[in-house]
Amino acid sequence: MSMQVIIKLIATMLLVVIFISVQNNEAILPTAKTSSLYEEIEAKQKQYYIAPQDARIDKVWKKTPGLNGRKINVEKSYQNMKKSNKFNEKDLVFDKIPPKVSLQDLPSSPIYRGNEHKQKVTFLINVSWGEEFVPQILEILDKHHIKANFFIDGAFVQNNKQHVQMIEEAQHVIGSHGYNHPDFSKMDRNTAKENLEKANSILQAFTEEDIRLFAPPAGSFSSQTVEAADSLDMETILWSVDTIDWKNPTQEVLIQRVLARLHNGATILMHPTESTSSSLDQLIVLIKNEGYQIVDFPQLINENR
Missing domain, CATH: 3.20.20.370 (Glycoside hydrolase/deacetylase)
Incomplete structure (x- = not known):
């Protein structure tokens, strides 16, 4: 097989791949644009971050449960948004951050209520x-x-x-x-x-x-x-x-x-x-x-x- 034939075959295969990607709305976006969205999600980490709360022995309410915190999973959130290439709060994915101290870590004490931040x-x-x-x-x-x-x-x-x-x-x-x-x-x-x-x-x-x-x-x-x-x-x-x-x-x-x-x-x-x-x-x-x-x-x- 001649070199020209090989080059034509490779070119044809590339055109087919690009055509299929476009049909599936998965055309590759310019690197700078996708990188900008990824960086925007990263930049919002602090805005959406919630620190975990440790379980504790309250002076009045005794044994009180803690709460998970949360942080943005940047990679999964980006995957949700890259198709539209726009930031959308509804597409954010969060990872749980467990507290360091749970109820089972506390000494024996009665429980009067749940966490005061849980509705x-x-x-x-x-x-x-x-x-x-x-x-x-x-x-x-x-x-x-x-x-x-x-x-x-x-x-x-x-x-x-x-x-x-x-x-x-x-x-x-x-x-x-x-x-x-x-x-x-x-x-x-x-x-x-x-x-x-x-x-x-x-x-x-x-x-x-x-x-x-x-x-x-x-x-x-x-x-x-x-x-x-x-x-x-x-x-x-x-x-x-x-x-x-x-x-x-x-x-x-x-x-x-x-x-x-x-x-x-x-x-x-x-x-x-x-x-x-x-x-x-x-x-x-x-x-x-x-x-x-x-x-x-x-x-x-x-x-x-």
Whole structure:
């Protein structure tokens, strides 16, 4: 084959490659232009950077979860924008920056709320009685596609297995409320641990997940209570907003009580009562209207923004 023929073949092949690239809108842009876009994305790193927040022991709110930070992934963002060769905020890709200190790194301490910069809240529903209101509460939660947290007394389970099964089947979080509604503040560490183990052994029959959350009845606990729970890899959970629904307030009073105290990371305490079951539907709508997302407790305390 002559040199001229070879040169013609190479030229033809190059023309085919260029034609295909143009057809696919992938024509190679001038180097200076693409480099300029890449540099523009790099230059905006500081503008979009958010530093991570470490988990901490707050003086008032005790164990407080941290939050991931974020930074621009320049290369992936550039790949999203190079076709148009224009900066577009919607095409930015971010990398998470995990905090150096997470909840599991902290010493045992109760958790009262989520991170104050996270616009999410959660429902803590303590169940030792009120089984007649459980189905209606579950129905309302399902209507709004909300997952809540049910802290169930081990003794309650014995006569209300069907209600616990309903809670599990609806995929709500199941936590412990101890066994037989005791006053944990009067227990030593070993007694508290035995009580939690007894409740867990009953609750574990209804869920494949380990019981990791514990809400002490009436919010009564001591440092030994928290240490006992921690020894079982359980977090002790309190609340930051109380419906006081056990006093049977009117619907208006209950709703205003919650809305007046609502905040980022709020943990809203309630029970299966007539007041809660009649107020819950409207309460959910109003909380969402305030801009909050209602999530389960694990989502509230995770490090995702």
